[in-house]
Amino acid sequence: MNNIRANDLLARLPKVDLHLHLDGSVKPETILDLARRQGIELPVYDKDGLIPHMRVGEECGSLIEYLSKFDFTTRFLQSAEALERVAYEVVEQSAEHNCRYVEVRFAPQLHRNNGLTVEETIRHVVEGVKRGQRDFGVRVGVIAICMRNHSCESNLEVIEAAAKYVGKGIVAVDLAGDEASYPPECFREVFAESGRLGIPVTIHAGEAAGAMNVYEAVTNLGAVRIGHGVRLKESRSILEMVKDRRIPLEMCPISNIQTKAVSGWEAYPIREYLEQGLVVTINTDNPSVSGTNITNEYRVLADRFGFTTPELVKLIMNGVDAAFMEDHDKLSLRREMEEEMSSLGVLN
Ligand SMILES: O=c1[nH]cnc2c1ncn2[C@H]1C[C@H](O)[C@@H](CO)O1
Numbered sequence: 001m002n003n004i005r006a007n008d009l010l011a012r013l014p015k016v017d018l019h020l021h022l023d024g025s026v027k028p029e030t031i032l033d034l035a036r037r038q039g040i041e042l043p044v045y046d047k048d049g050l051i052p053h054m055r056v057g058e059e060c061g062s063l064i065e066y067l068s069k070f071d072f073t074t075r076f077l078q079s080a081e082a083l084e085r086v087a088y089e090v091v092e093q094s095a096e097h098n099c100r101y102v103e104v105r106f107a108p109q110l111h112r113n114n115g116l117t118v119e120e121t122i123r124h125v126v127e128g129v130k131r132g133q134r135d136f137g138v139r140v141g142v143i144a145i146c147m148r149n150h151s152c153e154s155n156l157e158v159i160e161a162a163a164k165y166v167g168k169g170i171v172a173v174d175l176a177g178d179e180a181s182y183p184p185e186c187f188r189e190v191f192a193e194s195g196r197l198g199i200p201v202t203i204h205a206g207e208a209a210g211a212m213n214v215y216e217a218v219t220n221l222g223a224v225r226i227g228h229g230v231r232l233k234e235s236r237s238i239l240e241m242v243k244d245r246r247i248p249l250e251m252c253p254i255s256n257i258q259t260k261a262v263s264g265w266e267a268y269p270i271r272e273y274l275e276q277g278l279v280v281t282i283n284t285d286n287p288s289v290s291g292t293n294i295t296n297e298y299r300v301l302a303d304r305f306g307f308t309t310p311e312l313v314k315l316i317m318n319g320v321d322a323a324f325m326e327d328h329d330k331l332s333l334r335r336e337m338e339e340e341m342s343s344l345g346v347l348n
């Protein structure tokens with residue numbers, strides 16, 4: 001297959017994205033408009049000029065450097081209107097890449113500078129994605145994020161509010177932020193509460209710290225999925241545990257290279273993980289910070305690792321299996337996607 005046709009096929013394949021941060025998915029043109037409406041000064045007033053403020057470059061050396069890009073964007077996401085709008089637009093952008101299901105995650109406590117409550121932030125994000133779901137025909141779930149640098153109290157507040165929205169938009173809770181400085185043990189109390197309330201848990205782990213964080217996330221924080229897990233390869237026994245429990249990894253290739261979770265593509269363990277029988281899914285993490293989209297993630301994997309179309313289809317369907325979705329909805333999503341793949345001629 002020549003490249004143009006291959007790229008076209010990747011764009012047209014139905015896909016899912018399980019790891020997508022709201023505040024890492026804001027379009028520069030939306031920032032221009034939000035700044036004007038909110039009367040906030042910008043360093044530049046053209047969308048190309050904003051890109052360096054929002055996106056990491058080649059030189060990104062660590063997760064901490066990567067995370068610094070979020071400070072710029074979250075300033076504009078402090079009102080009901082802004083949250084609803086970016087939530088809607090994230091669904092629109094996913095639809096442009098033929099995503100059939102997305103899980104949009106955000107940290108309520110980062111959007112309260114102008115007085116919104118945790119529950120209000122959740123309500124507005126859920127409203128935005130639901131409107132997107134109706135207009136663009138993409139199924140959507142929302143994940144509420146606790147932050148590693150926030151207090152137990154403020155993270156517990158997120159869990160309690162999220163619980164009220166389970167079945168009404170919220171599908172899980174997560175833990176994100178600077179992994180290296182805050183070991184996951186600090187969060188046992190917080191995720192014990194999500195366990196009591198019966199909310200599914202995914203945890204960013206094994207990205208900027210070692211495999212022990214994955215172990216802690218699974219055994220003590222109740223994680224049933226792991227965000228990234230790139231450094232899981234550092235421990236054979238922990239890798240075996242993740243494999244035996246069939247815990248899906250939400251890998252985000254471009255982001256993982258940029259945050260230096262691994263030294264480079266040659267060390268990226270995706271083939272290794274698949275050969276070892278781990279459940280790998282492919283996701284974007286932060287399209288506007290990483291300068292990526294879901295089609296691009298698959299294209300890079302095809303180019304760098306020689307993944308064939310059946311292998312890419314398998315990765316996509318792993319994402320469907322790993323979705324935080326009711327069984328009957330998952331079944332109908334799987335059927336729809338299989339039909340669409342059949343009509344594209346990529347299923348036997
Ligand atoms: O890849 C990541 N690792 C850890 N934290 C992250 C990553 N991407 C985004 N975040 C943080 C920064 C955002 O402000 C926050 C909520 O989306 O989550």
Ligand SMILES: [Zn+2]
Pocket residue numbers: 019021176204227285
């Ligand atoms: Zn993430």
